[in-house]
Amino acid sequence: DTGVSQDPRHKITKRGQNVTFRCDPISEHNRLYWYRQTLGQGPEFLTYFQNEAQLEKSRLLSDRFSAERPKGSFSTLEIQRTEQGDSAMYLCASSFGLVDEQYFGPGTRLTVT
Amino acid sequence: AQTVTQSQPEMSVQEAETVTLSCTYDTSESDYYLFWYKQPPSRQMILVIRQEAYKQQNATENRFSVNFQKAAKSFSLKISDSQLGDAAMYFCALEYGNKLVFGAGTILRVKS
Numbered sequence: 001d002t003g004v005s006q007d008p009r010h011k012i013t014k015r016g017q018n019v020t021f022r023c024d025p026i027s028e029h030n031r032l033y034w035y036r037q038t039l040g041q042g043p044e045f046l047t048y049f050q051n052e053a054q055l056e057k058s059r060l061l062s063d064r065f066s067a068e069r070p071k072g073s074f075s076t077l078e079i080q081r082t083e084q085g086d087s088a089m090y091l092c093a094s095s096f097g098l099v100d101e102q103y104f105g106p107g108t109r110l111t112v113t
Numbered sequence: 114a115q116t117v118t119q120s121q122p123e124m125s126v127q128e129a130e131t132v133t134l135s136c137t138y139d140t141s142e143s144d145y146y147l148f149w150y151k152q153p154p155s156r157q158m159i160l161v162i163r164q165e166a167y168k169q170q171n172a173t174e175n176r177f178s179v180n181f182q183k184a185a186k187s188f189s190l191k192i193s194d195s196q197l198g199d200a201a202m203y204f205c206a207l208e209y210g211n212k213l214v215f216g217a218g219t220i221l222r223v224k225s
Contacts, residue, residue: 043215082120091158
């Protein structure tokens with residue numbers, strides 16, 4: 001068990017470009033979550049999957065954001081036409097079951113210039 | 114709406130002393146879970162302690178304990194015998210609808 005991993009750890013992109021982040025959860029975990037954390041704030045929920053099904057999306061997740069979890073394993077979060085306001089740390093977490101502890105990955109820090 | 118409030122942006126404690134971090138929350142649910150997470154600088158978030166709302170007994174994990182006051186919707190974290198490694202950002206979180214709602218966090222500094 002290597003924990004939750006995220007790739008890349010850092011991403012710098014220019015405004016208007018598309019970016020994609022990957023999250024690999026702990027292997028037996030069926031739930032996967034994405035959060036966004038801006039500097040000095042707590043993480044904010046974006047979306048979550050149970051297996052391959054995306055069960056909930058936050059209002060924070062605009063049409064430019066899309067997330068997938070094919071085959072219920074790894075997940076990708078894509079941001080199209082990035083804006084400076086998208087600069088943040090994007091955290092992935094996974095858990096097994098409804099109220100099990102969520103295990104967090106190290107995050108992907110996105111900087112939009 | 115579910116909200117979590119941490120009113121202390123920053124706290125300091127002397128090594129080996131005790132410190133208490135405050136958290137209040139609001140929820141209309143009767144059964145829920147509360148958590149304290151620790152986020153060291155440039156490192157990933159880890160769970161410190163959890164509390165089930167239906168349990169009256171306060172949770173304890175080694176040097177970490179909580180004071181859970183359900184009627185007051187208060188959930189404070191006490192760290193005893195503080196160590197340099199406890200220095201981090203601490204987040205209080207409420208489990209709601211299959212997701213976590215976090216407070217803004219409290220930076221804990223530990224002085225040697």
